Amino acid sequence: MNDSGSTVDRQEEQQSQIPDEIKDKWEREQMKLKKQMVLTDSSDISKIISCCQGKTSDNFLIGGVDISFVKGDHVNACAALIVLNFPQLEVVYEDCQMIKLTAPYIPGFLAFREAYLLEEMYNKLKKTQPQYVPQVIMVDGNGILHPRGFGLACHLGVLLDTPCIGVAKNLFQVDGIENDDDHQLKIKQLSKGGDTFKLVGTSCKVLGKALRSCDSAPNPIYISTGHKVTLDSAVELVYKCCKHRVPEPTRQADIKSREYLRVSFGSEHEEQKNKGKKKQRTKTTKHSNSECNPVDNVEELFEDTCCLFDGENT
DNA sequence: GCGACAG
């Protein structure tokens, strides 16, 4: 009688069902794309940084992407692509759309769940409103702070050939970087907005930085390079975009996607709130059959995703 | 083997 834990169980179940061949394939894809990753500032980034430092004044566009989920649903979600002007930080473009996620969430493989959907939205923007194509995108998740040095921000950056910055709200423990007592101590030593400390991996490489993004938020965010931007530029730019803990591009994307879900599915959520009685194991007459069944066929689940990377067949 | 694990 553990109904409440079912969603968690289901997620764990999915992960354990994932065939090694698929993970291997995904790892190979990551390694392949990683060769195209660029870790220096693009010319646009250099201009924006100059603007930050008051050396020039100009207008720039910064993108933010985020995905919000339908409660208790691991497939249906709303993706948002937002563009803000900089340094004003006003929303100049927003696009929300319902999506279906084909792959499950697996730490280290987030890109295979989200990247291609975000890519589609970016292409839509490029096609319909090219004047709003941003010079850089902030991504929910990590860049090179990743088990294989190629997180979602890198992945999306390479796919779009656009500068991307990874902004994570939680530390992904990678390459010896742990959320231990020492880490917690360093966090306590971040006394004001703009303070940072380096996240140093085993090989003494700096994989990212923890940034206290504003005075009012003691918990840092974790910045790492995605593509075509250096870590220091990324940190500076993110900090300039922080009215709150989460930088505005990402935050606006989060707000807009949740709002979209609330308007579309709000009533159904209300139903679930009416729990004068306990669990409503009643038949959800909508799809009483296997249609809404979670995952009993893994191959079916991965069919679409796999096709994306099947181009290498002889 | 055990724990950790972006969203």
Place this chain on the structure above:
DNA sequence: ATCTTGTCGC
């Protein structure tokens, strides 16, 4: 990611 209450502050 999502759930959840009140509370403190600009």
